[in-house]
Amino acid sequence: xxxxxxxxxxxxxxxxxxxxxxxxxxxxxxxxxxxxxxxxxxxxxxxxxxxxxxxxxxxxxxxxxxxxxxxxxxxxxxxxxxxxxxxxxxxxxxxxxxxxxxxxxxxxxxxxxxxxxxxxxxxxxxxxxxxxxxxxxxxxxxxxxxxxxxxxxxxxxxxxxx
Amino acid sequence: xxxxxxxxxxxxxxxxxxxxxxxxxxxxxxxxxxxxxxxxxxxxxxxxxxxxxxxxxxxxxxxxxxxxxxxxxxxxxxxxxxxxxxxxxxxxxxxxxxxxxxxxxxxxxxxxxxxxxxxxxxxxxxxxxxxxxxxxxxxxxxxxxxxxxxxxxxxxxx
Numbered sequence: 001x002x003x004x005x006x007x008x009x010x011x012x013x014x015x016x017x018x019x020x021x022x023x024x025x026x027x028x029x030x031x032x033x034x035x036x037x038x039x040x041x042x043x044x045x046x047x048x049x050x051x052x053x054x055x056x057x058x059x060x061x062x063x064x065x066x067x068x069x070x071x072x073x074x075x076x077x078x079x080x081x082x083x084x085x086x087x088x089x090x091x092x093x094x095x096x097x098x099x100x101x102x103x104x105x106x107x108x109x110x111x112x113x114x115x116x117x118x119x120x121x122x123x124x125x126x127x128x129x130x131x132x133x134x135x136x137x138x139x140x141x142x143x144x145x146x147x148x149x150x151x152x153x154x155x156x157x158x159x160x161x162x
Numbered sequence: 163x164x165x166x167x168x169x170x171x172x173x174x175x176x177x178x179x180x181x182x183x184x185x186x187x188x189x190x191x192x193x194x195x196x197x198x199x200x201x202x203x204x205x206x207x208x209x210x211x212x213x214x215x216x217x218x219x220x221x222x223x224x225x226x227x228x229x230x231x232x233x234x235x236x237x238x239x240x241x242x243x244x245x246x247x248x249x250x251x252x253x254x255x256x257x258x259x260x261x262x263x264x265x266x267x268x269x270x271x272x273x274x275x276x277x278x279x280x281x282x283x284x285x286x287x288x289x290x291x292x293x294x295x296x297x298x299x300x301x302x303x304x305x306x307x308x309x310x311x312x313x314x315x316x317x318x319x320x
Contacts, residue, residue: 029260032301033253079260085301093193100187100239142301144193146241 018075027079029054034089039080054080071116084116090141095123098149104128106145126156178235183278187239188216190246199240212306247276257310266304282319289319
């Protein structure tokens with residue numbers, strides 16, 4: 001490849017910039033190492049030329065995910081590392097009470113606008129149907145969602161009007 | 163039914179029995195289901211509860227867990243206050259830039275505790291021993307605080 005001429009103002013070093021084309025199709029990894037998917041788009045602002053976020057492809061039949069730059073820790077030549085573990089990836093996790101009873105699975109999350117902050121978990125079990133668990137009752141979330149001791153699970157119903 | 167007589171000299175209403183422990187799910191601090199309690203260990207002379215043995219399932223090695231690592235014995239499960247170090251076996255390993263380096267194929271612990279001394283990283287036929295100081299984070303996978311070049315500079319484990 002031929003040499004490159006530079007037209008630049010200020011002290012921005014070319015070597016310290018990133019070729020966005022190289023970032024496309026790189027892996028996206030959450031704060032704790034969960035593989036989220038691959039970068040399919042890098043979104044820039046119309047004015048200012050700043051990166052606003054990335055679109056992540058998560059595989060066949062799965063919704064794509066837009067992650068804004070405030071949740072991105074770093075873009076590297078090898079991957080994109082996030083500052084968060086996206087709650088949306090926790091769908092399907094078991095919900096366990098402080099006594100160890102599995103009371104259902106997380107099917108959705110009620111979020112503050114479109115952020116990664118959630119106010120409640122939407123849980124489902126065959127006998128309890130759909131019910132919400134406010135986040136104040138959540139003790140931890142990683143491989144399953146463990147609840148605090150004072151949470152009273154909803155009763156099981158063998159019959160219930162929908 | 164007749165009430166059971168007691169010569170314990172103590173109020174046993176709050177006590178739990180081995181039946182309350184055995185056969186329960188064991189859940190670690192990350193919410194991982196580790197296995198089922200199959201034994202309760204009791205010190206032969208002090209008669210204290212020492213720990214539990216966990217059955218991790220068909221063809222998997224069992225695991226003994228000391229009582230210091232048990233947070234609570236719930237009515238339906240036993241909760242641990244640690245993330246079991248052995249569970250990282252098989253996790254992917256990324257360098258500090260998120261480059262996938264391989265998988266964890268072995269773990270060396272400090273003494274008989276749960277602190278990791280080193281992990282064995284395997285990539286195809288190559289293996290490296292990575293000291294714990296090179297580990298940044300262990301969550302869903304392992305993230306190192308060094309670059310791939312630093313690992314390649316380590317001596318290979320034969």
